Structures are given as structure tokens and as C-alpha cells.
Amino acid sequence: xxxxxxxxxxxxxxxxxxxxxxxxxxxxxxxxxxxxxxxxxxxxxxxxxxxxxxxxxxxxxxxxxxxxxxxxxxxxxxxxxxxxxxxxxxxxxxxxxxxxxxxxxxxxxxxxxxxxxxxxxxxxxxxxxxxxxxxxxxxxxxxxxxxxxxxxxxxxxxxxxxxxxxxxxxxxxxxxxxxxxxxxxxxxxxxxxxxxxxxxxxxxxxxxxxxxxxxxxxxxxxxxxxxxxxxxxxxxxxxxxxxxxxxxxxxxxxxxxxxxxxxxxxxxxxxxxxxxxxxxxxxxxxxxxxxxxxxxxxxxxxxxxxxxxxxx
Amino acid sequence: xxxxxxxxxxxxxxxxxxxxxxxxxxxxxxxxxxxxxxxxxxxxxxxxxxxxxxxxxxxxxxxxxxxxxxxxxxxxxxxxxxxxxxxxxxxxxxxxxxxxxxxxxxxxxxxxxxxxxxxxxxxxxxxxxxxxxxxxxxxxxxxxxxxxxxxxxxxxxxxxxxxxxxxxxxxxxxxxxxxxxxxxxxxxxxxxxxxxxxxxxxxxxxxxxxxx
Numbered sequence: 001x002x003x004x005x006x007x008x009x010x011x012x013x014x015x016x017x018x019x020x021x022x023x024x025x026x027x028x029x030x031x032x033x034x035x036x037x038x039x040x041x042x043x044x045x046x047x048x049x050x051x052x053x054x055x056x057x058x059x060x061x062x063x064x065x066x067x068x069x070x071x072x073x074x075x076x077x078x079x080x081x082x083x084x085x086x087x088x089x090x091x092x093x094x095x096x097x098x099x100x101x102x103x104x105x106x107x108x109x110x111x112x113x114x115x116x117x118x119x120x121x122x123x124x125x126x127x128x129x130x131x132x133x134x135x136x137x138x139x140x141x142x143x144x145x146x147x148x149x150x151x152x153x154x155x156x157x158x159x160x161x162x163x164x165x166x167x168x169x170x171x172x173x174x175x176x177x178x179x180x181x182x183x184x185x186x187x188x189x190x191x192x193x194x195x196x197x198x199x200x201x202x203x204x205x206x207x208x209x210x211x212x213x214x215x216x217x218x219x220x221x222x223x224x225x226x227x228x229x230x231x232x233x234x235x236x237x238x239x240x241x242x243x244x245x246x247x248x249x250x251x252x253x254x255x256x257x258x259x260x261x262x263x264x265x266x267x268x269x270x271x272x273x274x275x276x277x278x279x280x281x282x283x284x285x286x287x288x289x290x291x292x293x294x295x296x297x298x299x300x301x302x303x304x305x306x307x308x309x310x311x312x
Numbered sequence: 313x314x315x316x317x318x319x320x321x322x323x324x325x326x327x328x329x330x331x332x333x334x335x336x337x338x339x340x341x342x343x344x345x346x347x348x349x350x351x352x353x354x355x356x357x358x359x360x361x362x363x364x365x366x367x368x369x370x371x372x373x374x375x376x377x378x379x380x381x382x383x384x385x386x387x388x389x390x391x392x393x394x395x396x397x398x399x400x401x402x403x404x405x406x407x408x409x410x411x412x413x414x415x416x417x418x419x420x421x422x423x424x425x426x427x428x429x430x431x432x433x434x435x436x437x438x439x440x441x442x443x444x445x446x447x448x449x450x451x452x453x454x455x456x457x458x459x460x461x462x463x464x465x466x467x468x469x470x471x472x473x474x475x476x477x478x479x480x481x482x483x484x485x486x487x488x489x490x491x492x493x494x495x496x497x498x499x500x501x502x503x504x505x506x507x508x509x510x511x512x513x514x515x516x517x518x519x520x521x522x523x524x
Contacts, residue, residue: 055427082429092424096442096518106428138518154428164427 004033005069006162006194007054012063014049014219022061023049024219031211033161034192038209040199042242046219047198051164054196055084067162082106085155085163085193089170091147093139099125099150100135106158124153129183145176152184156191163195169204181207202243206231206250214239228254232310248311252279255310262300263293270295273302283307314488324477325492331472332500335463338395340456343402350403351410352436361411368404376401376465384469394466401462402455409451413444446519449512453505460501464493474500 007030014024024046031037039047052058054065056077065072072080093102100121101108107117125132128149139147148168155163169177185208188195199205205212206227214222214230216238223235231251234240240247258275271294273282282302286294293303318325350368354361374382379397387393417440425435441448467475474493481490513520 057423057427078429078431080429081427084427086424086427088420088424088427090418090420092418092420092422094421094425094439094443096439096445096516109429140518151424 005030006033006035006067007031007037007196008066009050009053010064010066012050012053012060012065014046014053014058015061022218024053024060026063027215027219027221028063029213029221029224031194031196033194035210036188036195036197036208037211037213038197038199038205039213039215040202040205040242041215041222042217043200044217045215047200047215048166050215050219051166051196051198054162054164055081055086082109082158083160083162085160087148087151087155087163087165087168089167091139091151093147093150093154095139098136098138099130099142102139102150103153103157105154106160110158112158120157121153124156127156127187128153144172145180148172148180149183152187156193161194163193165195165197167199168197170199170201177204184208203250206243206254214242227251249280252283252307252310255279257282257296257302258299260306260310262296262302263306264300266293266295266301270301272297275299279307279310313491314486317486317488318492321489321492325496328472328474328476328493329496329500331476332460332463332474332497335391335394335398335466335471335473336456336459336500336504339398339402339459339463340452342395343399343406343455343459344452346399347403347406347410350407351414354407354411355414355436364407365404368400368407371400372404376462377468380465380469389469389471391471393469394463394471398459398462398466402459405455405458406451409447409454410444413447413451414440416447417443442516445512445516449508449515453508456504456508457501460497460504464497 009030010028012024012027013022015022027046027050039050041047049058053060054067054072056072067080067084094105097105100118103121103124104112104117107120112120121135122132125135130146130149130153134142134146139150142150148171151168155165169180172180181204197205197208199208209227211224211226212230213224216222222242223230223239225233225235228251230239231243231247231254234243234247244250255278256275257273257277257279260279271285271289271291273285273294273296275296275298277285282294283304286292286302286304286307293301295301350364354364376397379400380393383393383396387396414436421439421443422435425439430439463473464475464478466473467479474497477489477493477496481487481493
């Protein structure tokens with residue numbers, strides 16, 4: 001077990017009625033407190049089914065799931081769900097309720113008083129970067145990106161420790177998606193939620209995940225690793241193909257200069273690189289300057305060969 | 313048209329209007345409650361939907377005069393007879409529209425509501441029904457207009473309403489009460505329809521504002 005395991009799947013499988021093959025077969029893994037775990041894989045890999053078993057939208061055929069050390073079947077499903085945030089691609093906002101009322105959904109289910117729910121709503125609008133003036137709007141009056149922000153705010157309303165997200169940014173355009181991903185990262189840096197994030201996009205998984213869970217068709221676990229490890233050392237042919245041929249270059253954007261062993265400092269006349277830069281930034285600096293190596297502020301130097309070794 | 317007949321019968325016109333409204337109101341009220349119950353059954357147990365609409369459909373096709381004839385030996389020349397017939401005519405339209413309205417709620421909304429911890433029936437009354445309102449009210453409008461027309465026939469079993477004027481006119485070959493009954497019946501149907509549109513607008517503030 002991980003030191004602070006929040007979500008634990010133990011030999012979980014799911015076979016839907018009328019289907020001979022399992023959608024998820026004998027899956028076990030753990031997610032630690034404050035971790036973003038991205039479930040990724042091709043369609044039919046059971047990633048959404050796995051996610052939905054955690055809040056019991058789908059009941060497993062066998063196996064057990066615990067959240068915060070408690071078997072999820074030990075409390076009524078609706079009570080369990082009030083403690084787990086849930087965000088989906090289609091958002092599923094209530095068209096008949098204002099933005100404020102949508103956000104206050106779970107607080108209302110939990111019986112918070114009006115003043116407290118109201119304060120929390122204002123807090124959340126700020127948190128997800130929505131103007132307070134949108135409070136009394138209806139969902140149909142918002143843009144897609146704004147709706148998705150309301151969806152995230154609604155999921156966070158009662159401050160649940162766990163957040164489940166099912167391709168939340170799949171329906172917005174690529175530019176908005178990048179911005180929402182950055183916002184989620186910034187949000188997570190402040191909130192330290194335990195997040196399970198389903199996506200079919202390996203780039204998104206690598207950008208957002210502390211760990212990436214790669215699933216194959218039938219809910220078979222192929223690899224669970226940090227993004228850098230996943231791109232650096234795919235455990236098998238399936239994972240290597242899934243993460244793609246540019247995985248080496250992509251990996252450079254995940255490693256900071258200060259995190260690798262550097263060579264001896266060089267003399268003057270070389271470009272300098274910040275230790276906080278990523279290896280991809282360093283590579284760009286070198287290629288642009290036409291030099292073979294660069295000094296890293298105060299600590300050593302970095303050469304093209306050294307970077308190439310990290311590409312793997 | 314005899315204007316003197318009209319001026320002499322203003323009191324009657326008022327009381328017939330009250331009778332007509334009462335017969336319509338009870339039929340729509342009871343019909344809606346019954347249709348809601350049947351819709352809940354149909355949604356909870358989908359297999360029951362086809363039989364429910366089949367029975368409601370058969371009732372809908374029975375000519376009202378025939379239905380009165382069938383009921384009078386059981387319930388007499390009473391308001392009960394009138395209402396049983398009137399309510400049975402509202403069921404098909406109301407059940408169909410309520411179920412279609414609930415079915416039209418996007419799956420993602422239902423999924424989100426469930427995942428946030430709604431219980432089934434809380435979701436039904438506070439999420440699904442409000443979102444189904446356009447179709448529910450469309451059903452109520454059709455049922456109401458139809459019922460106002462049908463109520464004119466309840467005069468045949470002595471239940472008053474504008475039908476009493478029409479019947480009077482037919483029996484005496486005297487056009488004025490006949491026209492008055494028919495025109496007022498149409499006017500009442502239109503007025504109630506307009507009232508329901510206003511109700512819809514009042515109940516659905518979110519539909520009045522559109523996307524920016």
C-alpha cells in the first residue's frame with residue numbers, strides 16, 4: 001500500500017449483462033492522497049467504467065474498492081457520492097438553475113444553510129476564474145469554457161477530498177482546453193485533491209498526471225508510472241505504441257535541468273540556462289545559439305549529448 | 313341572435329361559466345395527478361409504459377356519448393360520471409407528454425445529478441420534472457382545450473356548463489343560446505390556453521433568456 005492511499009482497487013472486474021468479455025478484468029491499483037492519476041487507453045479499455053465504479057454509478061461484478069480506507073459499499077451510494085466530486089465532458093449543468101444554484105447543488109443536498117452556501121459559491125467563482133456577475137445567469141447564457149468552469153466549481157462546492165473527472169475538457173476547442181488544463185494544474189497546486197482523470201489523450205495525461213495508468217482493451221493494466229518514467233521506459237510494446245514515437249522529445253518537457261546530473265561548468269562565452277528550465281527549453285536554447293553546450297546558473301553545464309541521453 | 317335573451321340571462325351565463333370551469337378544473341387536476349402517478353410507474357418500470365398508453369389510448373377512442381351511456385347505469389346522472397369520462401380523456405395526452413418530457417432530459421444531466429448524490433425521487437421532482445416542463449405544459453394545454461370542448465357534452469347527463477345552453481337551443485330550435493354556448497366555450501378554451509402559456513413563462517424563467 002502507498003503511504004497515504006486514498007483510493008484502492010482490489011481485483012476489481014466488471015462484466016456488463018449480455019456481454020461475454022469483461023469491460024474491466026481483475027484490476028488492482030492504488031492512488032495516493034493529493035495525487036492526480038490519469039487513466040488513459042484506447043476506446044474499450046474500460047477507463048470510464050473504472051472511474052464510474054469509484055462513485056458506484058456502476059457496481060463492480062467482483063472485487064472491492066475503498067475510498068479513504070472505507071469500502072464504498074458500506075454507505076448508501078448517494079451519501080458516498082456527496083463526498084466525491086464528479087466532472088464530465090458534457091458538464092451536465094442544470095439548465096433550469098442559475099450558475100449560483102448549480103454550484104450550490106451538493107451544499108444544498110448536504111443541508112448547508114443559505115448564507116454558508118452563498119459564501120462558498122462566491123469563493124468558488126473566484127477560484128475557477130469566473131466573474132461574480134455570472135452568478136445569476138442560466139447555463140444557456142454561458143460559453144462552453146465557462147460552463148466547464150461552472151462544472152468544476154460545482155464538483156468542488158462541498159470541498160470533497162476526491163475528484164473524478166471524465167474527459168472534462170474533451171468538448172472544448174484546443175486553445176481553451178490548454179487554458180483549462182493549466183487552470184486545473186494551478187488549482188490542484190493549491191487544493192491538493194486526489195484526482196482521478198480519464199482521458200484518451202496521452203498528451204493530456206502526461207501534462208496533468210502525477211502518475212499515468214495505461215489500460216488496454218478489457219480493462220487490463222499495462223503500466224502505472226510517472227509521466228517521465230512512462231515516456232522514458234514504456235513497459236511493453238503496447239505502451240510504447242500508445243505513447244507514440246515522439247515520446248522521447250515529449251519527455252524532455254517533463255524534466256527540469258536541476259533534476260539531472262550536470263557536467264563540469266564551462267568557461268565564458270557559452271549561453272546560460274536556468275536550473276528551473278525544462279530540458280526541452282534547454283534544447284531550444286542550444287539549437288538557437290548554435291552552441292554545443294551551455295552553462296547552468298551556478299551549478300554546471302549541459303551538453304547536447306547529455307540531453308540526448310534523456311531522450312532514451 | 314336575440315340580444316334580449318342574452319341580457320335576460322346574464323346571471324345564468326355567469327353560473328354556467330363557473331360550472332364549466334369547475335368541471336374542466338377538476339378533470340384536469342385529477343387527470344394530471346393520475347397521469348403523474350402513471351408516468352412515475354411507467355418510468356420506474358418501463359415494461360408498464362406500453363400497456364398504460366394502450367389502455368389510455370383505448371379510453372381516448374371511446375366516443376364520449378357512448379362512455380356516458382356505459383357509465384350512467386353505474387354512477388348515475390352525476391358529476392362522477394362526467395368526471396370519470398373527462399379524466400379518462402386527458403390521460404393519454406398527459407402521460408405521453410410527461411414521459412416524453414422526462415425522457416428528453418439529457419443523459420448527462422441525470423448522470424451528473426446522480427453522481428452528486430441525488431436520490432432517485434428527489435432527482436425526479438427537482439431536476440427531471442422542471443426540465444420536462446415544456447412538454448408537460450404542452451400536454452396540459454392540449455388536454456385543457458380538449459376538455460373544455462368535451463364539457464359541453466356533460467349537459468346531456470345534467471351537469472350544466474355551456475352545454476346546457478347548447479342543449480336548450482337545440483331542443484327549442486332557438487339559435488341564440490346555442491351560439492352563446494358555443495362561442496363562450498371556444499372563448500374559455502382560448503382564455504385557458506393563454507393562461508397556461510403565461511404559467512409556463514412564469515415557471516420557466518430560464519427559457520426566457522437565450523444564449524449570449
